[in-house]
Amino acid sequence: MKRFIQIVATLSTLSLISGCGGSETHVSFGGKANGQPVFCISAKPNCAAPGAPLRNLQVEQVDEAGKLVRVMWRIDAPAGWGGFNESDRIIYGVLPVGWTTKTPPTGLTYGQHYRVNKQYGFSITANGLIMQETGR
Secondary structure: OHHHHHHHHHHHOEEEEOOOOOOEEEEEEEEEEOOEEEEEEEOOHHHOOEOOOOOEEEEEEEOOOOOEEEEEEEEEOOOOOOOOOOOOEEEOOOOOOOOEEEEOOOOOOOOOEEEEOOOEEEEEOOOOOEEEEOOO
């Protein structure tokens, strides 16, 4: 059972092809800042090697089955840049320097389910804790 939980935790981090030489970029929960989730951008799962290229970040609200309800926030890296390495974390709603807002941030509310870049899932509890979710 412990091994299963470790595997699920590892798989719950986002693995996407960044389009930059086939390297993987992982997005995971990296804490909170000013009450908002912080997403860790890393070359390895679970924020083991912070700093990796990323073309965009999209946070979506999803239903219980993981179906898209709406896009909560989407930002894109500068055109032609292919991502960033100067920063390894993105705070929800805070636009990194040089990035473009495609969908302005909408407030996150407790009891709702969210995912980042269609894979990393989380929710916010009534007392403001951010809970990682799998399978959404």
